[in-house]
Amino acid sequence: MKTLILSTAALALSAGFAMADTVRMGTEGAYPPYNFIDDKGEVAGFEREVGDELCKRAELTCEWVTNEWDSIIPNLLSGNYDTIIAGMSITDERLQTIDFSQNYFPPAASAYIALEAGADLTGPVAAQVNTIQADYVADSGATLVEFDNLDDTVAAVKNGEVNAVFADKDALVPFVTPETGLVWAGEDVPLGGGIGIGLRKSDTELKAKLDAAIQTMKDDGSLNALIVKHFGEEAKTF
Structure with a gap:
């Protein structure tokens, strides 16, 4: 019924x-x-x-x-x-x-940003909940920390809660500036x-x-x- x-x-x-x-x-x-x-x-x-x-x-x-x-x-x-x-x-x-x-x-690249290019990408990594990037981080063996939106993932890396953020590279570009102190880390990853x-x-x-x-x-x-x-x-x- x-x-x-x-x-x-x-x-x-x-x-x-x-x-x-x-x-x-x-x-x-x-x-x-x-x-x-x-x-x-x-x-x-x-x-x-x-x-x-x-x-x-x-x-x-x-x-x-x-x-x-x-x-x-x-x-x-x-x-x-x-x-x-x-x-x-x-x-x-x-x-x-x-x-x-x-x-x-x-299909475009996903990427990591962090406070330093050599950040440990096997430690805690932030991603937005229910995304292909979150699935990738979980499968990579890193410690996945999920957030409701992209801004919260970026805030987490700025305050030292996580080592890096993993998301669509195009969405991360505006955050990588001298003012934020954020840089690209690791290699780009094609997904989806x-x-x-x-x-x-x-x-x-x-x-x-x-x-x-x-x-x-x-x-x-x-x-x-x-x-x-x-x-x-x-x-x-x-």
């Missing part, structure tokens, strides 16, 4: 999307330059621009919703929004629970299959529309232009 109820609810959510053509875009709002909250209290960043353009090309109306990272997949499945566009890498583990669009950001839009498995129509729109942005170069705008000339592009 429980399975039947859940299935009916999923169908109702899918039907609601089909009739309204309104897509609630779920994001974290705390992972610059991918997504963050600007001075006006609105979602901004690379993924805001990409998401708005995708909805325009797919002739969909976008509404933006923020959600803490730790519960972002459960709240998608509960119907609180229709997509996850929050720097989420495509992984086999996540594909067991949700579906993904084709990637809108290519790129970043895609997370969707419920039942929303096949929405996935098809977003896949088509992403492909047009790849084909005309506009997606690469946004990647360079937000991540710099050295960023990996399609």
